[in-house]
Amino acid sequence: MSDLWNAIVKFFTSLRLTVVLLALGIVLVFVATIAQVRVGVWGVHQHFFHTFFARWEMGGVLVPVFPGGYFIGGLLLLNLIFSHIYRLKFAWKKLGIQLAHAGVILLLVGELFAGLLQEDFHMSLNEGETRSYAESFRDHELAIVDTTSPDHDEVVAIPEALLARARGGEIATAGKLPFHVVVKEYLPNAGLGMRDASAATPAPATAGLGQTIVAVPQSVKSEGNSPAALVELIGAGGPLGTWLVSAQISPDSPAPILRAAQSFDHDGRRWRIELRLRRDYQPFAVTLLKVTHDIYPGTTIPKNFSSRVRVRANDGREDREALIYMNNPLRYRGLTFYQFQMDAANHNSVLQVVRNPGWTLPYVSCALVALGLVIQFGLSLSRFVGRRQTAVSAQP
Template sequence: MINRIAHRVWDLLTSLKLTVISMALLMALVLLCTLAQVELGTLAAVNTYMRAWIVFYKTKAGFSIPVFPGGTLVGLVFALNLMALTAKRLGFAWNKAGLWFVHVGLILLVLGEFVSGALQVDARMAIEEGQTVNYVEHAREVELAVVEGSDPRYDDIYGIPEKALARGGSYALPGTPVTIKVKKFYTNAVLARRNPADPPGEVNMGVGAGVKVTEAEPVSNDNDLNRGTAIVEALAGGKSYGTWLVSLELGAPQSFTHEGKTYALGIRPRRTYLPYSLHLKKFSHDLYPGTQIPKNFSSLVTLENPGTQERRDVLIYMNQPLRYDGKAFYQASFGKEDTLSILQVVSNPGWLLPYISCVLVTIGLLIHFGITLRRSMKRRQEALAPKEA
């Protein structure tokens, strides 16, 4: 019985019909994903169609009805089918060498997309001219940072990540007497000045006392950001320092003092600190003369890694990222009248796979179509030969 099922599955996996069907389904998904971008923006469209097992249709009543297999499912079936077919159908004959290259290359490509989907981390680094930065920011995630700056040589920084904030509860900051109690967290919120008629809120300290918070739908458009907002109570040494409103929307951090040390609270994009730093020496941005068309952007930075005693200048410009420590730093944007450079920082352990795949498939297609062409030429010649004779 099990044997029979296994046979069935194997037959299905090694059928060309499945290949054609999964490619057709992929086409449909790609088309839907493209069209959906007009309404949803790229990120949401990709999550709905490509990075999903099942595509759901949301009714007005709020039900989700599965309507179509998602990109992950189709991609997985396609990859399995590809591998099974390659293993079964292609013997080790010389004239199949090209197809081997092609299909192994394709498997790598699909694999690369899965690896990127799972492991790629996008972040950004904004540096002003003359500034040195040793962290990257994750624009789509926030954290609650508590900064204690009594030591002139460095700041002590404690971050509570967004996930923890969303969970709620109390967080004792290690090495300090401070405990932060998260009372409420909004993934996205709208802040407004509080009217006298509004019911009193929990917040009793800082600028937040005069602010009304309304929960908002998380954004879907790629250009918008969620304004992460939280209401927290600060406790130290068994004493409450009041309930505070912290939000990405509020500019300056707010602080309280406990036993002579000042603790500043603020929501900011989540940071990851690096064991090295970049110092922006100069950002250049040229236009073509007499136009507003950008000619080039470039950032001249000094890379300094105390761990390896490395110190060197690097020029990062369009199409020329800095690859260092498993991360790639790209020139992405700029601001503040050309004194601020924004670098896109990507770490993707699978970044090399598409390159390998491209080479393999190119070689494979060349070999295979070369063989086919030769065979067809030979046949034509044979067909013509009797007439001439």
């Protein structure tokens, strides 16, 4: 056991391991940068960095071909931690190196935190519009909304992953709805087309837009998909109907026919059913006051994009304005709002909303590294000056 542990320690404290891992890291970053052209930024994250083995598509199948980001980063982290414990014996005169080392370890842990816990959303606002939720970039949810109250909606949100899992069966809503939800069909990516009215077979949907529109399966893409599903609702007295829900049936759709809300009445209450981007509601509301898109005079080169927003907390404890522009995000209640996209002609701005509980770690680790280096160089300098003074005073 002791021999085995010694071998492990020797392996993980090896400087050679550090060099090999850094070299592998350089190759990984280079290849991923090239692959970004083909699979996009999100695809690169998934296929190269947020994985133990980098995968390359061969004949439609992703094959592991190289150590991935978690593999290289994880080993590098272990390498640093083992070196920290076994190589660097604690001594005041080595405090600087210890601190700098701890800073780099924290940086790697911070990236791991971000990879595991960070969530990205976006918030699209027209001037004058107020929203209290951000939307996921790619995850969807089936929302069954009780719209009876004139003041608010009661929402039951079912993540897309559960739709995929329940395909052909019922989703356990545990008494949250007065009817059962059965997923008759789920398509991870689908286009919509008009149904052929002269078709011999009846429409699979018996209510809503699905009577005139059909979902056509499409291949799943890494840059984002538009799912669709056939959902049957069954009340105590029998089936209420089968609806075609699709991410493309939305008030934001460019096709007018797809902007209609699919509503129905049941048991004296008004309901709406929709498949939409996953929403993340906040205890505050953001209003877009003004979008600004400046260009350099006489050119079309962009100079500045900014969004002036008003943030109002539901509890009334906060009501202030903020200007969001590139490299100047708004940080509020654990969220960071970045200027993401803009369509100044239509007075529209899209903010990227990021929740990263470990967002301070890179700053803390950089400060630790800087402090460590200052202490280390300071100690060396004082030793050097001390030796020099001794040498001068020793001269005849």
